[in-house]
Amino acid sequence: MNKMTVKDVEVRGKRVLVRVDFNVPLDEKSGAITDDNRIRASLPTIKYLIGQGAKVILMSHLGRPKGKVVDELRLAVVAQRLSGILGQSVGVATDCIGAEVEELVASLRSGDVLLLENLRFHPEEETGDASFAQALARLGDIFVNDAFGAAHRAHASISVITSYLPSVAGFLLEKEIENLGNILENPARPFASLLGGAKISDKISMLENIMGKVDFVLIGGGMAATFLKAKSCETGLSLIETEMLDTAARLTERAEKERTCLLLPVDVVVADELSNDAKVEVVPVEKIPKDKRIVDMGPQTISHFSKELRNCKTIFWNGPVGIYEIPQFARGTQEIATLLANLGVNTVIGGGSTAEVVNEMGLADKMSFVSTGGGASLEFLGGEKLPGVEALPDKAS
Ligand code: 3PG
Numbered sequence: 001m002n003k004m005t006v007k008d009v010e011v012r013g014k015r016v017l018v019r020v021d022f023n024v025p026l027d028e029k030s031g032a033i034t035d036d037n038r039i040r041a042s043l044p045t046i047k048y049l050i051g052q053g054a055k056v057i058l059m060s061h062l063g064r065p066k067g068k069v070v071d072e073l074r075l076a077v078v079a080q081r082l083s084g085i086l087g088q089s090v091g092v093a094t095d096c097i098g099a100e101v102e103e104l105v106a107s108l109r110s111g112d113v114l115l116l117e118n119l120r121f122h123p124e125e126e127t128g129d130a131s132f133a134q135a136l137a138r139l140g141d142i143f144v145n146d147a148f149g150a151a152h153r154a155h156a157s158i159s160v161i162t163s164y165l166p167s168v169a170g171f172l173l174e175k176e177i178e179n180l181g182n183i184l185e186n187p188a189r190p191f192a193s194l195l196g197g198a199k200i201s202d203k204i205s206m207l208e209n210i211m212g213k214v215d216f217v218l219i220g221g222g223m224a225a226t227f228l229k230a231k232s233c234e235t236g237l238s239l240i241e242t243e244m245l246d247t248a249a250r251l252t253e254r255a256e257k258e259r260t261c262l263l264l265p266v267d268v269v270v271a272d273e274l275s276n277d278a279k280v281e282v283v284p285v286e287k288i289p290k291d292k293r294i295v296d297m298g299p300q301t302i303s304h305f306s307k308e309l310r311n312c313k314t315i316f317w318n319g320p321v322g323i324y325e326i327p328q329f330a331r332g333t334q335e336i337a338t339l340l341a342n343l344g345v346n347t348v349i350g351g352g353s354t355a356e357v358v359n360e361m362g363l364a365d366k367m368s369f370v371s372t373g374g375g376a377s378l379e380f381l382g383g384e385k386l387p388g389v390e391a392l393p394d395k396a397s
């Protein structure tokens with residue numbers, strides 16, 4: 001990555017304002033953090049800054065409070081978790097800008113860590129408001145962007161603040177760009193992309209960009225239904241993106257022309273309802289009943305996909321291949337995750353729900369790289385420029 005990083009600036013004794021992505025999943029009922037990997041992923045930068053004697057001021061969003069204070073989305077729970085992991089106290093501010101926060105920042109000593117309140121409690125964060133960015137900038141001497149998961153947002157704390165402070169990348173941002181960039185530019189072959197999740201529309205630019213670069217595209221999950229429908233299969237009650245049918249047909253044709261092997265399920269698990277008590281059956285894709293919906297890949301598909309994946313040297317996986325949240329429909333996703341974890345090749349896992357699956361199954365350490373970015377990793381692999389990265393200065397040549 002040719003961007004300036006924390007290593008390129010002197011931080012000792014300075015107020016270093018770090019944008020992190022602490023947008024962690026919370027338990028709906030208890031509000032407890034269910035996966036703290038995004039917090040852990042920021043530790044290299046945070047620990048480095050503490051070790052260098054900086055005053056560390058962290059800022060993040062959590063959820064989508066839409067410009068209002070939502071008590072359930074306060075960052076205190078994150079500060080508490082970070083403090084436990086770091087083994088040192090982490091202060092929490094009651095807001096992210098203003099006189100009170102400025103006073104709190106002025107009282108920091110070298111090595112202290114302070115977490116500002118949820119940036120998205122202010123509507124100006126998402127509109128990319130310049131005065132809001134300036135108010136944030138008053139809290140620091142240097143800005144570090146380590147929020148890869150939010151780098152695709154042109155928000156005040158991400159791409160606007162860089163106009164007001166010397167700005168550099170953190171270690172997580174650097175690692176993400178290097179790992180994801182490497183599979184785009186220099187993948188060991190054969191290279192497969194395994195895609196699942198509900199919708200094609202979320203992944204379309206990524207699919208278009210990666211199609212000419214991969215040897216295999218394997219499609220599972222809800223999005224497989226639209227591909228099957230485009231091939232005139234009966235898909236029963238499965239969710240179909242009708243506006244994507246032409247796109248699916250065009251991508252199928254393009255794959256043939258470019259000799260990219262595009263694989264769809266040959267059998268699927270179907271159910272009459274989306275519950276763990278649903279009655280399920282396995283059917284070939286030509287025989288999906290009109291009154292059922294696809295909920296997972298079938299065993300033949302799993303073995304067919306596994307056979308191809310075993311020969312690959314680089315695999316990018318994004319999106320569960322079945323309705324993973326319902327245990328009865330999680331088998332395909334679990335088998336794929338277990339397979340990838342044991343292949344010993346370059347396995348790169350997209351963020352969001354795919355990362356959550358891999359973390360929940362305790363397999364993250366066995367993958368080559370698990371991205372912390374859901375939308376951000378898709379946009380990056382879609383060849384789009386990420387505002388958060390673009391806004392950082394290049395390394396001096
Ligand atoms: C994410 O979880 O995708 C990032 O934190 C960005 O959040 P957003 O999709 O609400 O902008």
Ligand code: MG
Nearest residue numbers: 352374375376
């Ligand atoms: Mg998102």
